Amino acid sequence: xxxxxxxxxxxxxxxxxxxxxxxxxxxLHRFVIPILYYLFIxxxxxxxxxxxxxxIGFVTGLTLDYFTQTPGLHAAACVLIAxxxxxxxxxLIPKDTTEFNYREPSxxxxxxxxxxxxxxxxxxxxxxxxxxxxWLQFGTFLDFIIKVFSTTGISLLLIFTVELLFPRKVRxxxxxx
Amino acid sequence: MAFxxxxxxxxxxxxxxxxxxxxxxxGVANEITGRMxxxxxxxxxxxxxxxxxxxxxxxxxxxxxxxxxxxSIPDSSQKIVVDSAMIDSVKQFRKYIWREAKVVYNxxxxxxxxxxxxxxxxxxxxxxxxxxxxxxxVVGQVVNVSPNFSxxxxxxxxxxxxxxxxxxTGDAGKLEWxxxxxxxxxLKGISKSVEVKVGDTVVTSQYSYNFPPDKxxxxxxxxxxxxxxxxxxxxxxTAVNFNTIQQVFVVENLQREExxxxxxxxxxxxxxxxxxx
Numbered sequence: 001x002x003x004x005x006x007x008x009x010x011x012x013x014x015x016x017x018x019x020x021x022x023x024x025x026x027x028l029h030r031f032v033i034p035i036l037y038y039l040f041i042x043x044x045x046x047x048x049x050x051x052x053x054x055x056i057g058f059v060t061g062l063t064l065d066y067f068t069q070t071p072g073l074h075a076a077a078c079v080l081i082a083x084x085x086x087x088x089x090x091x092l093i094p095k096d097t098t099e100f101n102y103r104e105p106s107x108x109x110x111x112x113x114x115x116x117x118x119x120x121x122x123x124x125x126x127x128x129x130x131x132x133x134x135w136l137q138f139g140t141f142l143d144f145i146i147k148v149f150s151t152t153g154i155s156l157l158l159i160f161t162v163e164l165l166f167p168r169k170v171r172x173x174x175x176x177x
Numbered sequence: 178m179a180f181x182x183x184x185x186x187x188x189x190x191x192x193x194x195x196x197x198x199x200x201x202x203x204g205v206a207n208e209i210t211g212r213m214x215x216x217x218x219x220x221x222x223x224x225x226x227x228x229x230x231x232x233x234x235x236x237x238x239x240x241x242x243x244x245x246x247x248x249s250i251p252d253s254s255q256k257i258v259v260d261s262a263m264i265d266s267v268k269q270f271r272k273y274i275w276r277e278a279k280v281v282y283n284x285x286x287x288x289x290x291x292x293x294x295x296x297x298x299x300x301x302x303x304x305x306x307x308x309x310x311x312x313x314x315v316v317g318q319v320v321n322v323s324p325n326f327s328x329x330x331x332x333x334x335x336x337x338x339x340x341x342x343x344x345x346t347g348d349a350g351k352l353e354w355x356x357x358x359x360x361x362x363x364l365k366g367i368s369k370s371v372e373v374k375v376g377d378t379v380v381t382s383q384y385s386y387n388f389p390p391d392k393x394x395x396x397x398x399x400x401x402x403x404x405x406x407x408x409x410x411x412x413x414x415t416a417v418n419f420n421t422i423q424q425v426f427v428v429e430n431l432q433r434e435e436x437x438x439x440x441x442x443x444x445x446x447x448x449x450x451x452x453x454x
Contacts, residue, residue, distance in 0.1 A: 020217050026420065027286045030357055051179055058183045066206035068284070069291040069328060072191030076184055083180045133188075137195060138288055138335045138356060 003045055003103065011060060014040045019067045031143075031150040036158045037064055037074075038126050041082055042119060043168075045104045050086060057082030077130040081122045088118055106168050119159055127151045195336075198320040198328075207293075211326035214281035214293055222423070229423045232311050273389045274429045276300060278308075281326070285333055285359040285419045291320075292329040296427065298322045307388040307428040314393040314416035315339065315381060316425055327427075332394075333359050333419055341394050341413075342382035346371055349382040352394065352413070359419055361398060364411040371409070373400055379413050386433050 018037035027033065041057050048056070061075030068074070089105065092114040102109035105118060128148050135144040194200040222229075278300075282293040296302050308316040308329050317331040318339075330337055333354050341352040341364055350366035364379060377397045381388040399412040430436075 023284050023286060025286070030286075033286055054179050054183055058187070061187070066203070067210050067282070068287065070191070070287075070289065071194045071200035071203065072187040072189070076187035076191065079180060079183045079187060133191065134288060 007040075007044065010043065011040055011063070015060075015063055015067070018064060023068065029150070031147045032154050033147075033151050034154050034158055035127070035130075035151060036155065036162070038078060038081060038122075039159055039162065041078060041085065042122060042159075043104055043106070044085075046089070046102070050083075053082045053085060054079055073130065073133055076133060077126050080129050081126045084125060085122065088121055092118055104168075107163055108167070116160075120156065123152055123155050123159070124148075127155065198330075203321065204323045207321070207323040207326050207328065211281060211293060211295070211323070215295055218279070218281040225421055225423055228421065229311075233424075236311060272430065272432055274431060276302070276427045276429070278302075278327075278425050278427050280422050280425055283331075283419070283422055288335050288356040290331045290333040290359075290419070292317065292331055292422065292425075294319075294327045294329060294425065294427070295325070297325045297327050299324050301429070302327045302427055303429070305387050305433070307392075307430075309392055309426045309428060310417050310422055311424045311426070312393070312416065313426070314395075315388065316417055316419075316422060318387055319427065331419060332362055332415060332417075339388065339394075340382040340385040341379050343367065343371065343373065344378040344380045344391070347383075349384055350408075350411075352379075360414060362395065362413050362415055364397075364413050365403070365408060367409045367411060369402060369407055369409060373397060373409060373411065375400060379411075386430060386436050389428055389430070 014037045018035070022034045022036060025034065037060070040060055041053075044053065044056065057078040058075050061073075061078030062071070064074045065071045093110055105115065107115045109115075110118065131144055131147050131151065135141075135147075190200050194203075276296065278294040278296040280292050281295050282291075284290050292308070294302070294308075302319060302322050304319055304322065306319045308318060310316050315332060317329045317334070317337065319327050320330045321328040332339065332352070335354055335356045337352075337354055339352040340349060342349040348367050348371045350364050352362055352364050354362045367373065375397050379394045379397065381390055381392045381394060383390045393416045395413040395415040395417075397411050398414040401410045401412070402408070403410045
């Protein structure tokens with residue numbers, strides 16, 4: 001499967017799971033809202049340039065927004081993490097080795113520790129920004145802080161579960177492929 | 178640069194939507210999400226059929242009880258009555274039209290919950306129409322329509338505000354939601370001089386342009402008083418279980434335009450009289 005087809009398929013799955021499963025779950029608590037769809041952006045290939053990353057982020061967020069009737073909310077948060085993503089990657093892994101060996105970020109491509117840091121930073125950014133935008137319109141400051149922590153916690157839990165349950169086959173990039 | 182542009186664009190969309198409930202491409206997007214939601218909802222229906230069937234049966238039961246054949250009519254044909262009234266006081270006119278619709282998407286987890294219905298402007302649905310569930314209890318009101326689908330702001334939306342009254346005394350207040358528990362909404366603006374008890378019924382008030390009067394909203398679950406204003410702050414358990422809404426009615430007030438026009442004209446008239454003095 002080519003990267004393009006694979007990623008379109010992936011986007012579809014993530015949006016469907018987010019809209020029809022995670023958003024419909026009876027909430028544990030009003031602060032604990034499982035958000036997983038942005039893992040799609042975290043999984044995009046290394047080779048994408050910045051502009052296409054931003055555009056893909058925007059489209060991803062907006063697709064979800066049209067389902068949840070919050071046009072612009074998730075789009076803004078996704079554009080932010082799509083923008084920050086290359087910086088984090090370039091800090092966490094030396095450019096000359098991994099980027100040539102693997103196609104996309106994964107625990108096996110980056111190693112568990114750097115990958116966890118990568119996921120953690122982007123998750124915190126995404127949730128902080130998302131909750132901030134919601135909080136600007138409604139709620140108290142304490143709500144905001146608690147919500148950021150709790151949604152980050154549940155999202156990280158979900159992401160690591162997904163990583164363990166569905167280990168992606170990471171191919172070496174070779175000249176023949 | 179592209180980052181800033183996309184950010185500004187998304188924020189613009191967000192804040193515009195929060196004020197007016199309109200956003201770029203929302204019509205087209207509504208049609209697409211509507212189609213998908215309809216398919217998923219078909220599947221979801223199987224899990225709620227028993228409960229919905231029970232509710233329907235119950236509703237039929239209450240309607241059948243209202244049938245004329247259940248009542249014997251006193252024989253008045255032997256009496257000669259001269260009708261002196263010049264106006265036919267028995268003639269009725271219709272104020273509300275009910276249309277049935279199906280909920281295709283619905284959440285309760287957000288602070289701004291919307292429902293999507295499978296009826297749109299093609300079926301005569303318009304903004305601001307009332308939405309009631311199959312028991313006739315209040316669900317919310319329509320905020321946006323596309324040709325085949327419509328978006329409903331549920332009572333569980335922090336911007337929702339519905340005129341509600343206590344059934345016992347008729348005192349009206351404002352029904353809002355604090356965004357916390359999807360089982361409870363808050364009724365504000367009931368004066369402390371009114372006697373309220375836990376379990377009192379709350380219905381839609383006579384003063385709403387959108388909602389038909391005397392439709393069930395819920396029951397008082399807890400009574401607290403707001404020290405700042407001297408009003409009660411009533412916690413209302415909603416009659417609707419927002420988790421399982423399937424069939425709803427969309428109710429149109431046929432006199433809404435006239436009522437609004439009258440209000441506007443009155444304001445204008447008063448304004449002019451003030452200037453004239």
